[in-house]
Amino acid sequence: MDQREEQEFAEYFVARREAVRRMAYMMCGDWHRADDLAQTAFIALHRHWRKVRDKGALDAYVRRTLTRAVIDESRRPWRRERAAETLPDSPVDDPDVDDSVSTRQTLMAGLRKVPPKQRAVLVLRFLEGLDVAGVAAVMRCSEGTVKSQCARGLATLREALGDELGDLRSA
Incomplete structure (x- = not known):
């Protein structure tokens, strides 16, 4: 790549890195994995930067690359590890925790129980605001599948959130 193309990529990266990282987090539920997945998407974009004709479609390309990376990563054997029922160090209960934080934690706990492809569809559909056709295009599947x-x-x-809310009510 020449200097101008490198500059274009750097500007796009700076402008979109946090949004891509947040989308990755919503799909995988772990900030460290989200960083890795976002990096994977941006590396793929950088590798194909010269081939991208429509610079207006960069978000769609990164979204598709990220979605594929999340699904592929979930298939790897070391991702089949199971979480422990209790953490070794439990956090201190703080009565000043904002409702939005607890709601977000409940949502993320529920999303972690949704299989990766379904989670990707939910994130793209409801958090990224894509319509059914847009999600189908990103995931390269039919609208019926979406x-x-x-x-x-x-x-x-809903089932997971019911369980989470039940756990909160019984506490």
């Missing part, structure tokens, strides 16, 4: 994965993902999320 609809069914969305329905199943929402059912799993």
